[in-house]
Amino acid sequence: MDNSQSGNVDDTASRPQHAFFDTLLSRQSHWPLAEPGPSETELGLIFDAAMRAPDHGALRPWRFALIRDDARAEFGDVLVDVAARREPAKPRAELEHRRQLAYTAPLIIVIAAAPCADSHVPETEQLLSVGAAAMNMLNAIHALGYGGFWATGADAYDPNLRAALDFEPSERVLGFIFVGTPKSREPSAVRASHSLYVREWLGRASI
Numbered sequence: 001m002d003n004s005q006s007g008n009v010d011d012t013a014s015r016p017q018h019a020f021f022d023t024l025l026s027r028q029s030h031w032p033l034a035e036p037g038p039s040e041t042e043l044g045l046i047f048d049a050a051m052r053a054p055d056h057g058a059l060r061p062w063r064f065a066l067i068r069d070d071a072r073a074e075f076g077d078v079l080v081d082v083a084a085r086r087e088p089a090k091p092r093a094e095l096e097h098r099r100q101l102a103y104t105a106p107l108i109i110v111i112a113a114a115p116c117a118d119s120h121v122p123e124t125e126q127l128l129s130v131g132a133a134a135m136n137m138l139n140a141i142h143a144l145g146y147g148g149f150w151a152t153g154a155d156a157y158d159p160n161l162r163a164a165l166d167f168e169p170s171e172r173v174l175g176f177i178f179v180g181t182p183k184s185r186e187p188s189a190v191r192a193s194h195s196l197y198v199r200e201w202l203g204r205a206s207i
């Protein structure tokens with residue numbers, strides 16, 4: 001493997017391979033996001049991509065909730081409410097701005113995990129599986145021409161928010177993917193060379 005530079009698809013690669021890597025290697029996060037969001041058909045593709053994540057033990061540890069349309073107003077209320085419970089000393093008026101987050105994209109996909117406690121598969125692997133599903137969704141969102149942004153923050157880990165979104169106490173919110181149309185198409189962000197993070201292991205005798 002040549003680690004010296006960013007990869008280019010070989011000349012012998014097929015047209016679909018070129019197209020695939022053009023898409024994969026141009027994904028980046030976008031913020032803020034405007035209308036429109038994905039159609040129902042496109043959403044189906046995005047979730048089909050999630051179902052392609054590697055999943056030890058076929059536990060299907062992922063759970064997703066969609067927040068869009070009028071439900072965003074209620075979600076805005078929830079964001080203010082949970083912030084007020086976290087910071088009871090703060091005047092509610094100072095927390096009102098948190099409501100805006102609900103309107104920063106046409107669609108918010110809540111990413112959650114439902115780890116199976118009595119499985120031989122360690123919880124870490126189950127969480128990684130949910131992360132892989134989320135990554136597949138980000139790539140699908142990008143392939144469809146939309147922008148996505150995965151965010152967490154204090155809200156994601158707040159048990160009051162988890163409850164307000166109807167997740168079980170045993171389930172864990174791992175973040176929110178904001179989905180919509182990028183307001184601007186920035187030039188592709190420069191990425192670190194993978195060579196900084198990849199090395200060849202040559203056997204124990206080599207050190």
Ligand SMILES: Cc1cc2nc3c(=O)[nH]c(=O)nc-3n(C[C@H](O)[C@H](O)[C@H](O)COP(=O)(O)O)c2cc1C
Pocket residue numbers: 027028029030149150151152153174175189
């Ligand atoms: C699990 C997870 C949680 C994240 N949470 C936040 C967050 O709360 N706020 C933020 O600015 N970026 C967050 N990020 C990073 C952004 O999603 C994004 O990756 C980053 O802005 C870099 O953009 P890029 O995806 O184009 O490299 C998170 C990423 C991951 C994987």
